[in-house]
Amino acid sequence: MDWNLRSCARHGHVTYAPTEAELRPRLHALTPIGDAWRCLRCGDYVLGDPHGDGPAQDAPVLLRGKALRSAFILRLLAIERWVRGAIILLLGIAVLRFKSTQVSVKELVDRDLASLKPFFNQINFNVADSGTIKAIQNALDAKSSTLNLVAAFLIFYGLLQIVEGTGLWMLKRWGEYFAVVATALFIPLEIYEVTERVTLLRVGALIVNIAAVAYLLYSKRLFGLRGGVKAYEADLEEVSLLEVTTSAGTTSAGGTEADQASAGR
Template sequence: MDWNRRACARRGHETYAPDEPALRARLHATTPVGEAWRCLRCGDYVLGEVKGRGPAGDAPVVMRGRALRDVLILRFLSIERAARGVLILLAAYAVWRFSNSQDSVRRLFEDDLTAFRPVAEHFHYDLDHSPIVDSIRKTFDYKRSTLIWVAIGMVVYAVVEIVEAVGLWYLKRWAEYLTVVATAAFLPLEGYEMREHVSWFKVGTLVLNILAVVYIIVAKRLFGVRGGAEAFERERHSESLLEIDEAIHPGPPRQPWEEQVHTTKPPSARTT
């Protein structure tokens, strides 16, 4: 997949006219149908007015190539964190409501269990020794203060997840650190739950969290890995088309008919 052209197709091209004459000449072309400027992301020449002007040092740092792929992965993790945070908030609300009406919920549960008993006996299911029923009955014995603290803890956890989601969506580096630390902190707990009861959902969640931690640390060079933040910024800036052009000094600018030019209406004739 050409991530550069995919991004340009969704967001539009990024063009910039630097003040430096030599660099400006390499990014500008004159065609029979008007001026064209080279896109800083995909490198194609685009007909129309340039989006920005100024010194080359003030040109926007446009993400290209692998950086665009990393954005897609981080946005996926952001959506997953946001969904998890909302579900935990709903669960916290349910626990809080349960703590305020524990006795009435217990009576309702026992009444429904009695009504369901003939059906269970028909299918030879022992409700009195069911692990699910025993687990539900144990929750009725919890103190109200314990349930409230559980609800508060769930709210705090949900807020952390939502903050992670917002930071990852806007590609903030602090959010990457927060995601790694918070996710890694809960990995031992998830592993302990696997010892108690194994399910495909728990296995998938554990694997996803491990992969997320490893990927973010390695790809984003966190905690000094692969050179740390300085190496990450150098790599990001080195992919800028302006800096590539300044570094390689390709010589005289190409003629407009030597480059691919994007236009809604192809010119009727080309001159040489």
């Protein structure tokens, strides 16, 4: 998949006219029907006036290539966190509502999460067979103060998942740290559930979460890996400084390799 073209198809092209004489011709073309400017994201020429102009260093910094793919993955994780957070929040509220009654977690799910039952059925998720749900069910037999603590924890964790998802969706670095820590903390519980009973859903969820932690740690250089935050920021700065020249792809007609090397610097 060409992630640059995919993004331009969804959000439109972004053109820019740098004031530097050596860069401007590389992004501009004169056609029989008017001026065309090269898109900073996908590299295609777009008829019409540029969306902006000024020094190259002020050109908009766009996600391109691997960065776009990374953003797509992070936003998929964000959606998963939002769905999980909403379910946990509803479970916490359900515990508060029904703590004084003898009601099973399955009944709570049937009442409060009825709209999600088709989704549960589609992924073959049996709420009564979940280790987390069983733990909540055991807690329902405890005294009222214990149930209040359980409900408070569920609501807090649900909100945490929603905040985490928001950080991932906005492509914030703190959201990436949130995702790694929160996911890693619950991997032991998921391993325990797999050892109790092996199901495709449990094994798949475990693999996805381990892969997500490994991906974030490696690609985002979290916790000092691969040079840490300084190396990560240096990568972003390099992309920003080279955005205009790399978007052109090649020099103007007659340009030499020395010119290309000079432009890259």
